[in-house]
Amino acid sequence: MKTTYNKKPTLSSQDIRHYNWYIWRSVIALFVLVAIMFTLTIFDVFGQLPSFRDLENPKSNLASEVISSDKQVLGTYYVQNRSNVTYKELSPNVINALIATEDKRFYDHSGIDFGRSFTIFLHLLIGQKQGGSTITQQLAKNLFTEKSNNPFVRITQKLQEWITAVKLERHYTKQEILTMYLNKVDFGAYNTYGIKSAARTYFNTTPDKLTPDQAALLIGMVNGPGIYSPIRHPKNAINRRNLVLNRMAEQGSLSEGQAAELKQKPLGLDFHLNTHIDGPAPYFRSVLKKEVQKIFKEQNLNRPDGTPYDLDRDGLKIYTTIDATMQQYAEEAQLEYMKNLQVQFNDHWRGQNLAKSIHNFKFLVNQGMLKSDRYKQLKAQGLDDEDIKTNFNTPDTVNLFTWHGNIDTLMKPIDSIVYSKMLLRNALMSMDPTTGYVKAWVGGTNFEHFKYDQVKNGTRQVGSTAKPFTYAVAIDNGYSPCMKINNVPDTIRGYGDPWCPRSSPSETLPGFITLRQALAHSQNWVTAHVMSEVKPEPVVELIKKMGITSAVPPYPSICLGTFDASVFEMTAAYSVFANHGLWTEPTYILRIEDKNGNVLYTHTPKVVQAMNPQTAYVMTYMLKGVIEEGTGARLGYKYGLHNPIGGKTGTTQNNSDGWFIGITPQLVTGLWTGCEDRDIAFQSTRLGEGANSALPIFAIYMKKVYANPALGIKKTVDFDAPKNGVSIVLDCGQYTQQQQGTNEVDKKLDF
Structure with a gap:
C-alpha cells in the first residue's frame, strides 16, 4: 500500500515580502503611536506635567518639628508624620538596600531603564500588573500622580512618569533623588512617612544609625507597608527583610556570610507609635502650636505664594528653649511624687x-x-x-x-x-531668671486625658506666694529684714469693711519677730501690719511690673494672695528676685525656620526694671529664710538641699491650692497642685499645704538637675550682691546694736 504525505506549503519570496511589510508596518505604527502619545503627553493633553518650579519645590505634607535647646525633637505637628533628612544623614545601609531591591542599575540610567520598560508597557496594555519602575519613576509617581486602576489611564500616567523621571534626572543629582524618594515613601504604622519617621517609629533611632538588617526591613516595606508590616505580619516582614539582605549580598554591599548571619537575627523592634500626644512636653507643644499660629497671624507671615503657613504640612522647624533633659527630670519628678500624694488624698477621703x-x-x-x-x-x-x-x-x-x-x-x-x-492635678515651669528661657514645662498630669494646660492657661489663687511682693515694697522703703514687729492682730481700715486676717494658733509665732522670720514662717498678722504701712496701691504697681496680668484689686487682702495668677506668671515674677530686679519676659520660642532653613521669626524678649537691685538682693536673703528655718525647711532636713536656695510655699483657703516657688541664681521653678475644682481639696492643711503638695516635686527635680554636671546648674553658685553694695543691714545682731545706739541718741536729745 502506498503511503502519501501532505507537503508543507512553501512561501514564495513575494509572500515573505508581503508578511515583512505587515510586520514592519505594525512596528512603525506602534512606534508612531508611542511617539504621538509621548508628544501628546509632553503637550499636557493627558494632564499637566509638573513645571520646573514644581520640580524644584515638590509638594509634600511635611511635619513641623519642635526642637529643644539641646537639639532633640520634642514632637511634631503633622497631617502625615513625615520629617525630611539630607543625604549625609542617611546610613549607607539604607542606600545599598534600596538600590539592590528597587533599581540595581540606578546609577547607569537617566530615569528610565529601557531594558524592562517596554515589557511593563506591554503588560499594562493587556491589563496585567508588572513591577520594575526605576527609583526615579517611583519618585515621579509618588510626587505628581495618583495611580489609576483603569489600564488605559494608567498607560498615560506611565508616560507622564517617564517624562517626569527624565526631568528629575536632569534637574537633580542621584543623591538628591535618593533622598527625595526616602523622604516621601510610606512606611505604614499609623501615618509614618519618610525614612526619618520610620527609623524613629520602628527602631527608636535615626536614619544614619540604621544597621543593615534594620535598613533591609524598612526598605522591604516600601512596596507593601501593610503586608510587610513587622507589627501586623512579622513572618512576612522577616521573609521580605531576608530577601533584601540576599539582594544586598548579590550587589556586593554585604558578604554572603554577613547576609547569612543577619538573616538569623530577630526583628529587634523598638516600636514607638508616634501621635500628636506622644513624646515629652505635650502640654508645652499644645500651647506652642497656638502661639506660633498667633505669631504668623499678627506678623502677617505667609508662604512665598502669599498663602498662610500650615504647621501640619509645611515642615517648619520651631527652635525652643526647652532642655530635653530637664524636661524629662521634671516629668519624672511629677510622676514620682504625685502617685504617692494621690494615695494620701484618697486615704483621707476614704469612706x-x-x-x-x-x-x-x-x-x-x-x-x-x-x-x-x-x-x-x-x-x-x-x-x-x-x-x-x-x-x-x-x-x-x-x-x-x-x-x-x-x-x-x-x-x-x-x-x-x-x-x-x-484626681489631683499638678503643673511645673522652670526657667533661667537671667535670660528668661523656659527650660521645663509640665502643664498637667496626663495630656491624653486632661488636655487643659495649667502652666500658662490656668490661673488659681496664689495664697502666701504673694507675700514677698508686700515685703519687697517695704524693703524698697528702707525696712530691714531684721525689723521686729509684734505678731498680733492688726485690723486695717479705709478699704471698705475693716479687715484682719486669721492666724492658726498652732502656727503663730508669739511676741516680736523679725520680718525675715515672719516671711519664713508665713505669718499673716505681721504681713497685714506691713501692708498697713506700705498701702495696697504700691504693692499692686509692683505686682504688675513683675508680669502678673490678671486682675489684682488694691485691697489689703492681696498681701495674703487672694488674687489669681498662673504658674507661668508667678515663676517669672520670682525671677525678678534672682535677676537683680529685672523682669525678663519668659521665652520659649527662639526662632522659626521654613523647611529650607530660612528664618521666618526670631523672638526678642521684653525686659523691665521691676525693682531696685538692692531690694531684689535683700529679698533673696528673705526667701532663703523660708528654706533655712521656715515652711520650706524640709528641702534641707528631708531632701538634703543645703545650697543657696530661696523659696516660698503657698496654701489657699480650704487647702484648694498648694504652691511652691523655688529660686536659685541659675534656675527659678514654680509649682502648683490642686484638684480641677476648688471645692475639692485636702481636708487638712498638714496634707494640703504647699510644703507637702508642691515642694517635694521641686526637691526631686532639683536633685536630678544638680546630679547632672552637663546642665551647668551648680550648687556652689550664690546670689550676687548689687555692684553698688547693700546699705540695708542684713546682720540682725548689727541691726540691734544700731537700733540701741539710735535709741540712746534719741534719749540724749530728748534730755
Whole structure:
C-alpha cells in the first residue's frame, strides 16, 4: 500500500515580502503611536506635567518639628508624620538596600531603564500588573500622580512618569533623588512617612544609625507597608527583610556570610507609635502650636505664594528653649511624687460621703458630665438628656488614667466622672531668671486625658506666694529684714469693711519677730501690719511690673494672695528676685525656620526694671529664710538641699491650692497642685499645704538637675550682691546694736 504525505506549503519570496511589510508596518505604527502619545503627553493633553518650579519645590505634607535647646525633637505637628533628612544623614545601609531591591542599575540610567520598560508597557496594555519602575519613576509617581486602576489611564500616567523621571534626572543629582524618594515613601504604622519617621517609629533611632538588617526591613516595606508590616505580619516582614539582605549580598554591599548571619537575627523592634500626644512636653507643644499660629497671624507671615503657613504640612522647624533633659527630670519628678500624694488624698477621703462633705459636689459632677466627650457624642447622636442620663448610669468599659498607667475597667460612666474629679492635678515651669528661657514645662498630669494646660492657661489663687511682693515694697522703703514687729492682730481700715486676717494658733509665732522670720514662717498678722504701712496701691504697681496680668484689686487682702495668677506668671515674677530686679519676659520660642532653613521669626524678649537691685538682693536673703528655718525647711532636713536656695510655699483657703516657688541664681521653678475644682481639696492643711503638695516635686527635680554636671546648674553658685553694695543691714545682731545706739541718741536729745 502506498503511503502519501501532505507537503508543507512553501512561501514564495513575494509572500515573505508581503508578511515583512505587515510586520514592519505594525512596528512603525506602534512606534508612531508611542511617539504621538509621548508628544501628546509632553503637550499636557493627558494632564499637566509638573513645571520646573514644581520640580524644584515638590509638594509634600511635611511635619513641623519642635526642637529643644539641646537639639532633640520634642514632637511634631503633622497631617502625615513625615520629617525630611539630607543625604549625609542617611546610613549607607539604607542606600545599598534600596538600590539592590528597587533599581540595581540606578546609577547607569537617566530615569528610565529601557531594558524592562517596554515589557511593563506591554503588560499594562493587556491589563496585567508588572513591577520594575526605576527609583526615579517611583519618585515621579509618588510626587505628581495618583495611580489609576483603569489600564488605559494608567498607560498615560506611565508616560507622564517617564517624562517626569527624565526631568528629575536632569534637574537633580542621584543623591538628591535618593533622598527625595526616602523622604516621601510610606512606611505604614499609623501615618509614618519618610525614612526619618520610620527609623524613629520602628527602631527608636535615626536614619544614619540604621544597621543593615534594620535598613533591609524598612526598605522591604516600601512596596507593601501593610503586608510587610513587622507589627501586623512579622513572618512576612522577616521573609521580605531576608530577601533584601540576599539582594544586598548579590550587589556586593554585604558578604554572603554577613547576609547569612543577619538573616538569623530577630526583628529587634523598638516600636514607638508616634501621635500628636506622644513624646515629652505635650502640654508645652499644645500651647506652642497656638502661639506660633498667633505669631504668623499678627506678623502677617505667609508662604512665598502669599498663602498662610500650615504647621501640619509645611515642615517648619520651631527652635525652643526647652532642655530635653530637664524636661524629662521634671516629668519624672511629677510622676514620682504625685502617685504617692494621690494615695494620701484618697486615704483621707476614704469612706466619706462626698456629696455631703464637698460643697456643690453634685453640681460639679453634673458639669463634668456635660463637658465630657461621651456626653457630646451622645448628644450628636440625637439622644435626649434622659437617655443620656440613663447611659451614664449604665455600666460600661471606660478607660481611666492612673499614676501607674491607663486601665480599662467596667464601671458607670458617671462614676468615672467622680473618679476624675477626685484626681489631683499638678503643673511645673522652670526657667533661667537671667535670660528668661523656659527650660521645663509640665502643664498637667496626663495630656491624653486632661488636655487643659495649667502652666500658662490656668490661673488659681496664689495664697502666701504673694507675700514677698508686700515685703519687697517695704524693703524698697528702707525696712530691714531684721525689723521686729509684734505678731498680733492688726485690723486695717479705709478699704471698705475693716479687715484682719486669721492666724492658726498652732502656727503663730508669739511676741516680736523679725520680718525675715515672719516671711519664713508665713505669718499673716505681721504681713497685714506691713501692708498697713506700705498701702495696697504700691504693692499692686509692683505686682504688675513683675508680669502678673490678671486682675489684682488694691485691697489689703492681696498681701495674703487672694488674687489669681498662673504658674507661668508667678515663676517669672520670682525671677525678678534672682535677676537683680529685672523682669525678663519668659521665652520659649527662639526662632522659626521654613523647611529650607530660612528664618521666618526670631523672638526678642521684653525686659523691665521691676525693682531696685538692692531690694531684689535683700529679698533673696528673705526667701532663703523660708528654706533655712521656715515652711520650706524640709528641702534641707528631708531632701538634703543645703545650697543657696530661696523659696516660698503657698496654701489657699480650704487647702484648694498648694504652691511652691523655688529660686536659685541659675534656675527659678514654680509649682502648683490642686484638684480641677476648688471645692475639692485636702481636708487638712498638714496634707494640703504647699510644703507637702508642691515642694517635694521641686526637691526631686532639683536633685536630678544638680546630679547632672552637663546642665551647668551648680550648687556652689550664690546670689550676687548689687555692684553698688547693700546699705540695708542684713546682720540682725548689727541691726540691734544700731537700733540701741539710735535709741540712746534719741534719749540724749530728748534730755
